[in-house]
Amino acid sequence: MSIRLTEAPFDPGALLTAFSQGRTETGAVATFTGIARAEAGATAVLELEAYPGFTEAEIGKIADQARERFGLHDLAILHRVGRIAPGEPIVFVATAAGHRRAAFEACDFLMDYLKSRAPFWKKERGPDGERWIEPTAQDHADRDRW
Amino acid sequence: MARVLLFGPLRDLAGWRERRIDAASVAVLRSVLAAEDAALGAALGGKGVQVAVDQAVVRGDVALGADSEVAFLPPMSGG
Numbered sequence: 301m302s303i304r305l306t307e308a309p310f311d312p313g314a315l316l317t318a319f320s321q322g323r324t325e326t327g328a329v330a331t332f333t334g335i336a337r338a339e340a341g342a343t344a345v346l347e348l349e350a351y352p353g354f355t356e357a358e359i360g361k362i363a364d365q366a367r368e369r370f371g372l373h374d375l376a377i378l379h380r381v382g383r384i385a386p387g388e389p390i391v392f393v394a395t396a397a398g399h400r401r402a403a404f405e406a407c408d409f410l411m412d413y414l415k416s417r418a419p420f421w422k423k424e425r426g427p428d429g430e431r432w433i434e435p436t437a438q439d440h441a442d443r444d445r446w
Numbered sequence: 447m448a449r450v451l452l453f454g455p456l457r458d459l460a461g462w463r464e465r466r467i468d469a470a471s472v473a474v475l476r477s478v479l480a481a482e483d484a485a486l487g488a489a490l491g492g493k494g495v496q497v498a499v500d501q502a503v504v505r506g507d508v509a510l511g512a513d514s515e516v517a518f519l520p521p522m523s524g525g
Contacts, residue, residue: 348525351453414524417522421455432458
C-alpha cells in the first residue's frame with residue numbers, strides 16, 4: 301500500500317504501469333485520475349495545503365477500511381500539494397482486487413472520502429482574487445452513499 | 447517551547463504558519479494567542495476547528511511538553 305503527497309507533477313500512465321506490474325492473481329486494477337479544472341478561466345491556479353505526516357496517516361486509516369471492506373490486494377494514492385495549474389493531474393488512486401466490482405467500488409469509495417473529508421485545505425486563485433474552498437453538498441452526498 | 451502550526455484560512459488570518467510559543471497546555475496556548483490577536487483567538491475556537499498534539503487529534507485541554515507540536519486544523523476541504 302502506498303500513500304504519498306507530492307509537490308511535483310506526475311504521470312498517471314507511468315503510475316498505472318508500475319502499480320499493475322508483477323500481479324498474477326489480481327484480475328482487476330481500477331484507477332481514478334482527478335485533473336484540476338480551469339472553471340472557464342475563473343481558476344488560474346489551485347493551492348493545496350496538507351499537514352505532512354498527519355494527512356498521510358488520516359488517509360491511511362480510510363485506506364485500511366477500504367482494503368478490509370472490499371478485500372483489496374493493494375492500493376496506491378498519490379495526491380498533489382502546493383500550486384497546481386488547470387489541466388494537471390491532482391490525484392491518482394489505484395486499487396487492485398481479484399475481480400472488477402471490488403476494484404471499482406473501492407476506488408469510488410476512496411475518492412468520495414478524499415474529496416470530502418481528507419485533511420487538505422484548498423485555495424483557488426483567479427482573476428477575481430483568491431478564496432478558500434469547502435466541500436460541496438454533492439461531495440458530502442457522495443460520501444454519505446457509503 | 448511548543449511548536450505551533452496553523453493551516454488553511456487560520457494561517458491567512460494570523461499572517462504566520464509556524465511559531466514557537468511557551469505554553470504548558472493547549473488552554474494556556476489559546477489564551478496567549480488570543481491576548482495578542484483577538485481575531486485569531488476567536489477563530490481558533492470557531493466551529494469545526496480541531497486541535498492535534500503531536501499529530502493526534504485531541505479534545506479539551508491537554509498538557510504540552512517542551513517539544514510538543516500543536517496544530518490548529520480548520521474544517522478540512524478534501525482534495
